[in-house]
Amino acid sequence: MTAEPTKDILEERLGRLTPADIRKAVETFRAALGHQGAADLNACVHCGLCADTCHYALTSDEPENPPAYKVNLVMAVFKRYFTRLGRTVPGWVGARELDETLTREWVDVLFGRCSLCGRCNLNCSVGLNITALITAARAALTAIGLIPPELQSTITTAYTTGNNMGIAQNDWVETVQWLEEELQAETGDPTARMPLDLHGARMLYTVNPREPKFFPLSLLAAGKVFYAAGESWTLATDYYDVTNYGLYSGEAPVAGELSDRLVRTVERLGCQELILGECGHGFNANRWAAPEWLSKRYPFRVRSVLELLAEYIRDGRITLDPSKHTEPVTLHDPCNLVRLGGVVEAQRFVLRHAVQQFVEMTPNREKNFCCGGGGGQLAMTRYAQRRLQAGRIKADQIGATAAKVVATPCHNCMDQLSELNKEYKLGVAIKTVCELVAEALVLPAQ
Amino acid sequence: MAGLDPLRLAVLAAAAWCLAALVFQTVRAYRFGRHEIHSAAAGVSLKGIAYAFGPGMMPWGKESAARHLPTYLTGIGYHGAVFAALGYLVTVMSRVALPAEWRIPLTAVFAAGAAGGIGLLVKRAVKPVLRSISCPDDFAANVLVDLLLAAAIASLWIPGADTVLLATAALLFLYIPLGKIRHCFFFFYSRILFGIFFGRRGVLPPRPRESQP
Ligand code: SF4
Ligand code: SF4
Numbered sequence: 143m144t145a146e147p148t149k150d151i152l153e154e155r156l157g158r159l160t161p162a163d164i165r166k167a168v169e170t171f172r173a174a175l176g177h178q179g180a181a182d183l184n185a186c187v188h189c190g191l192c193a194d195t196c197h198y199a200l201t202s203d204e205p206e207n208p209p210a211y212k213v214n215l216v217m218a219v220f221k222r223y224f225t226r227l228g229r230t231v232p233g234w235v236g237a238r239e240l241d242e243t244l245t246r247e248w249v250d251v252l253f254g255r256c257s258l259c260g261r262c263n264l265n266c267s268v269g270l271n272i273t274a275l276i277t278a279a280r281a282a283l284t285a286i287g288l289i290p291p292e293l294q295s296t297i298t299t300a301y302t303t304g305n306n307m308g309i310a311q312n313d314w315v316e317t318v319q320w321l322e323e324e325l326q327a328e329t330g331d332p333t334a335r336m337p338l339d340l341h342g343a344r345m346l347y348t349v350n351p352r353e354p355k356f357f358p359l360s361l362l363a364a365g366k367v368f369y370a371a372g373e374s375w376t377l378a379t380d381y382y383d384v385t386n387y388g389l390y391s392g393e394a395p396v397a398g399e400l401s402d403r404l405v406r407t408v409e410r411l412g413c414q415e416l417i418l419g420e421c422g423h424g425f426n427a428n429r430w431a432a433p434e435w436l437s438k439r440y441p442f443r444v445r446s447v448l449e450l451l452a453e454y455i456r457d458g459r460i461t462l463d464p465s466k467h468t469e470p471v472t473l474h475d476p477c478n479l480v481r482l483g484g485v486v487e488a489q490r491f492v493l494r495h496a497v498q499q500f501v502e503m504t505p506n507r508e509k510n511f512c513c514g515g516g517g518g519q520l521a522m523t524r525y526a527q528r529r530l531q532a533g534r535i536k537a538d539q540i541g542a543t544a545a546k547v548v549a550t551p552c553h554n555c556m557d558q559l560s561e562l563n564k565e566y567k568l569g570v571a572i573k574t575v576c577e578l579v580a581e582a583l584v585l586p587a588q
Numbered sequence: 589m590a591g592l593d594p595l596r597l598a599v600l601a602a603a604a605w606c607l608a609a610l611v612f613q614t615v616r617a618y619r620f621g622r623h624e625i626h627s628a629a630a631g632v633s634l635k636g637i638a639y640a641f642g643p644g645m646m647p648w649g650k651e652s653a654a655r656h657l658p659t660y661l662t663g664i665g666y667h668g669a670v671f672a673a674l675g676y677l678v679t680v681m682s683r684v685a686l687p688a689e690w691r692i693p694l695t696a697v698f699a700a701g702a703a704g705g706i707g708l709l710v711k712r713a714v715k716p717v718l719r720s721i722s723c724p725d726d727f728a729a730n731v732l733v734d735l736l737l738a739a740a741i742a743s744l745w746i747p748g749a750d751t752v753l754l755a756t757a758a759l760l761f762l763y764i765p766l767g768k769i770r771h772c773f774f775f776f777y778s779r780i781l782f783g784i785f786f787g788r789r790g791v792l793p794p795r796p797r798e799s800q801p
């Protein structure tokens with residue numbers, strides 16, 4: 143019911159493309175590619191060996207799924223507009239005009255068949271940054287309004303309301319106040335806080351708006367751990383959203399503004415550190431991409447909450463009782479946090495202290511498979527069937543561990559894993575790392 | 589320039605064109621825009637680069653190699669043979685006579701390379717994934733290189749066949765910057781950037797497992 147009309151908007155836009163639109167798309171594409179994109183598109187050898195590194199290609203024979211096909215679609219336009227042979231004898235080198243047919247294919251394949259997980263980057267024969275190439279093409283499409291409207295609306299909501307779920311500020315504040323009461327009840331300490339706008343707090347904590355909206359206990363779990371560690375922390379009343387879907391539309395100015403709000407909030411509150419809650423793409427966006435979008439070196443440190451948890455355990459600031467979790471627990475590595483983010487061992491270190499039986503998936507760490515929910519796929523409901531099909535690889539990985547609990551430090555992954563849980567009847571519980579830590583926490587005696 | 593007949597001069601001119609065009613293309617790629625890096629590093633770029641050209645090229649470093657071992661090994665052999673043929677071309681250009689006992693091993697290397705090249709060509713023609721991404725340039729590039737290897741074998745055994753090798757080499761050098769063989773240059777550009785990307789993010793080289801964060 144909801145997918146059809148939005149599909150029509152995209153179709154309608156596709157049917158109204160003008161030469162000026164195409165020029166704008168090509169210019170945006172060029173700027174987004176940068177020197178690395180240009181070098182990569184000159185370096186691809188069309189070997190096709192990346193094909194079976196992608197969960198889309200591994201779960202369906204459709205010819206559009208291999209990363210090589212996606213790169214080739216991007217390369218066709220690069221050759222047509224930016225190489226001599228591509229301009230003079232396009233057929234010889236596979237160059238193609240960015241016309242209505244190709245733009246339609248770009249939308250379907252580059253938005254609809256890629257979760258920007260970067261698994262192909264790591265395994266490409268040459269080492270192309272394939273996700274950057276696909277993002278550059280997405281940026282070109284977004285510039286002319288050819289972004290699937292469901293993804294655009296997530297970005298617009300974040301841009302206009304300050305968070306991607308459009309939570310009103312008073313609702314957010316009330317939720318945090320209610321959680322504070324819960325924390326006080328759980329700890330038996332009436333001074334326990336879930337601070338808001340605490341000036342001079344050591345760190346600003348950011349969350350996925352999905353937490354206050356649907357899973358407030360997940361935010362409470364973080365509050366409980368910070369309480370136990372005696373942390374000086376705060377949430378912000380205005381900008382607390384760690385997600386940034388601009389990473390997936392390729393629209394750098396918008397993505398930059400979303401991240402800059404967090405930067406400004408850290409500065410406004412005089413914090414020394416920005417701690418990013420459990421969100422794969424939010425980590426990649428705010429830790430790695432944002433300083434480049436904003437051409438800014440941050441005067442404060444940016445870390446994942448996982449690194450902080452590991453530090454608490456290592457420094458003896460929190461004590462965990464792994465006997466609280468006796469069932470086997472496995473870990474899903476969010477691509478944006480691990481393969482593209484570099485936070486690889488912290489979550490393992492934490493889980494080994496929080497649970498009794500920790501089982502690795504195969505493959506894992508930087509080689510792990512995407513759950514299938516990244517790249518904006520969860521937002522783009524029109525591609526839901528493909529997303530669930532591509533997630534079969536992840537479901538098989540989970541099934542092979544025989545674990546009863548899947549830990550994942552990403553709320554986006556949690557959504558997709560929950561759907562996979564139902565679709566493939568996995569019968570597992572899915573939790574964030576913070577939740578598992580909070581459950582195993584030995585609170586200081588009052 | 590004693591000893592430089594028109595064909596040798598043509599090879600030199602084509603090689604100079606090739607190099608100049610590749611440098612020009614690199615500058616052009618660079619002009620697409622380069623930004624200073626602002627994010628704080630979590631790892632070491634140089635270690636990433638060393639990994640990219642070392643363990644990262646091995647079958648255990650990338651699935652594209654591990655899952656396609658025969659193709660990977662064929663590709664290595666093919667490229668090895670091409671570099672050997674270019675080395676041999678230098679001796680022909682400078683009229684250095686190789687010891688006779690080198691002829692058989694060199695022939696074996698070139699023939700194995702050419703056979704590998706033809707194998708890859710056939711694979712490209714029949715495998716649906718490869719067909720869907722291939723264009724005439726992909727086939728032409730392969731054929732040109734195979735011809736170079738064949739001409740190198742001919743010149744080892746047939747008096748006067750040096751001219752065929754020189755003509756093929758000139759043609760190849762002229763074509764390199766125009767088509768996909770320019771990857772011989774851009775491979776290094778991309779691979780270095782790959783190393784920097786994963787190196788400074790602390791992803792590669794992989795950290796010791798179970799290490800304390
Ligand atoms: S980034 Fe991931 S989903 Fe996209 S083509 Fe590569 S492997 Fe497939
Ligand atoms: S493995 Fe890399 S070089 Fe080969 S086709 Fe895929 S993207 Fe191109």
Ligand code: SF4
Pocket residue numbers: 257258259422423475476477478479511512513514515516517552554555558
């Ligand atoms: S949803 Fe999770 S696993 Fe999938 S791309 Fe994002 S971070 Fe990766």
